[in-house]
Amino acid sequence: MNMALFDRLPNVEADLLVVFVPSEGDLPESTAWVDENAAGHISQLRETGVFKGSVAQTLLLPSLTQDFAQAVLLVGLGKGDTLSDMQSRKVVAAIAAQVKGLPFAKVAVASQALVMKGRSESEIIALVAQWLNEGFYNFIGFKQDDAEKATKVDTLLLQGSDESALAIGKATASGSAFARQLGNLPGNVCTPSYLASKAQQLAEDFPIDVELLDETKMDELGMHCMLSVGRGSDQPSYLIVMHYRGGEAGDAPHVILGKGITFDTGGISLKPGPKMDEMKYDMCGAASVFGTMKAICELKPKMNFTAVIAAAENMPSGHATKPGDIVKTMSGKTVEILNTDAEGRLVLCDALSYIERFEPKSVVDIATLTGACVVALGSVNSGMYANNDALAAELKTAGKVSADKLWQMPLDEEYQQQLDSNFADIANIGGPEAGSVTAACFLSRFTESYPWAHLDIAGTAWSGGANKGASGRPVALLTRYLLSKA
Known part of the structure; x- marks a missing residue:
């Protein structure tokens, strides 16, 4: 238009x-x-x-x-x-x-x-x-x-008179529409391979570089936690990496990472049947990363920005990961998987370790991670956790400017003990209390080398009922944040 x-x-x-x-x-x-x-x-x-x-x-x-x-x-x-x-x-x-x-x-x-x-x-x-x-x-x-x-x-x-503001609004809407279209696609169309193809298509339309890590490459890197999620599916998993290089050569990038579970049955820890169709939206974090990349490519800011997608399908089968299985992460830490429906943190933790090689200036991950965040914040605010006060403040400002609301949640050390395991370095769930907090605590153990924030968008990524559909959030917030770093 x-x-x-x-x-x-x-x-x-x-x-x-x-x-x-x-x-x-x-x-x-x-x-x-x-x-x-x-x-x-x-x-x-x-x-x-x-x-x-x-x-x-x-x-x-x-x-x-x-x-x-x-x-x-x-x-x-x-x-x-x-x-x-x-x-x-x-x-x-x-x-x-x-x-x-x-x-x-x-x-x-x-x-x-x-x-x-x-x-x-x-x-x-x-x-x-x-x-x-x-x-x-x-x-x-x-x-x-x-x-x-x-x-x-x-x-x-x-x-009005501000052409740059108009460009931001237009590009943000374009990115939001891209994210919504991906989110609304059914799981039999939008698979991890489909997301990989969309990254390659973006590289045809814009001057970005794309790397696709298949299961063989991820196995060589020791990303066994991520691979454990897709083990029960016939669809191969991918780690998708897109590089936008608009800044000085050699400048460290800002990185955003999206959870891309293209369908989430819960695995062996099977979800209830009602509303399970909405689990096609479990890749909305990835969709928002795609949308943000499109918006940034249209606006062409002078910065380096890397987008990462951890894409997998979580299905039950004879090959699926079982509750009680122990797997080793890329970081070397071992994880006892007490519940296979807490799979988002399993794909993200290995991706967070992989991102270290970019020596990033900041990392923001976006995920439809926990029902607990929906209970806490509903559909108004996305939940934000951060290990860096300056980064948290910048994201809050971006949320205010873009009218894409978030609310900072606690990340106190005392919550970490809920993830203790008798048999591994860490358990993948921390019990019924503070479920969104302990999920963030799990991720925080893999982010010690860079400023990091986690956005739990389980309540804001889509609507159900008569208005069922993906929202495109938080493309607006992420775009404004990245523009502030240009």
Whole structure:
């Protein structure tokens, strides 16, 4: 989709014009201009109560005058001078929901009237561009009427002046859509081999280098913990490495690592049947890494960045790892696998050891790791753990700027004792208490040589029920974090 900025409404031509109407007080400048050219029609609608201007209320009007658009969409702002992030997201989502079903190719949004509390004009441009594009997303691939669902919009115009902010919003939305598409694919399509092929495809589209470590290579490196997860599957496991080299040659990279369990039955520790279909989303950490790589490649910042995907399928079979088995990690530590459904940490721990060879400036891993994090934080905040205060602060800032929320969780040494094993260096679960914390504690034992943070996105990576689908989070957060390091 083409995107551009405009300064004032008299200078823009569009099929559909979107303007904002508060429930009380003066109309924004852009809306007042339309109202003046339409004989006060918008003011009359508000005064008579036909259009109250409540938050996210919409009303589509046929052409008020052929001078500026075929139609006008009114969008309510509610009371007050500013909107919260949540209210703004609702407003933008309402615009997208209305617009994507209409036969208009060129849409102009008078977005300067959308004032968000505590946010600069540049931040607002980036967020509105991102949210509108995300609102236009449809999962395409398996329904006979897929082609009919695609939006007719091919040009989107926003009011403002910061081109770089627009580029960030557009690239973030592109990365988010990529992540959502991968996450929504069924497990019989999106396998570890499929993810490997998507990395190679990215390398055809952008100047990145890709390394694929197959099971033979991982065995030679001693990555037996990761290999133990895919042992029960007919699908081969892969460690996928993508290098974006936009900085100085030899500069150490920032690394992000994604859990890519393309389907998680739980293995021998089999999950319950209800909602097991949602375990195709257990690769959403990997999907967010792919999406972030796409966004960074489009933005071309001057930095070195490496993306790593630990991809495997967790299935039960005669070859599968059993509860009580002991395996050796790449680090040399041994792990007693008490529960094969705690497999994410098993693939990540060997990947974290492999990453040491890059001498990274920072490492962030992203994983749909624990149901315990869903219980603790729900679907609003991703859980964050970190061994470095500066890195944690940077991620918090990125989360705030991108409106992609996270909450820092404890990583106290006292929790580590829950992972004690009678037979190995470490157990892969720590009991029912503080399950998300002990999972992070497990990972922390493999991150002693670099600044590291772990994002548990089990509650934020997808939605269930009637709105079932991948969210694309935390592509926005990760993109902003990496841009801050450029």
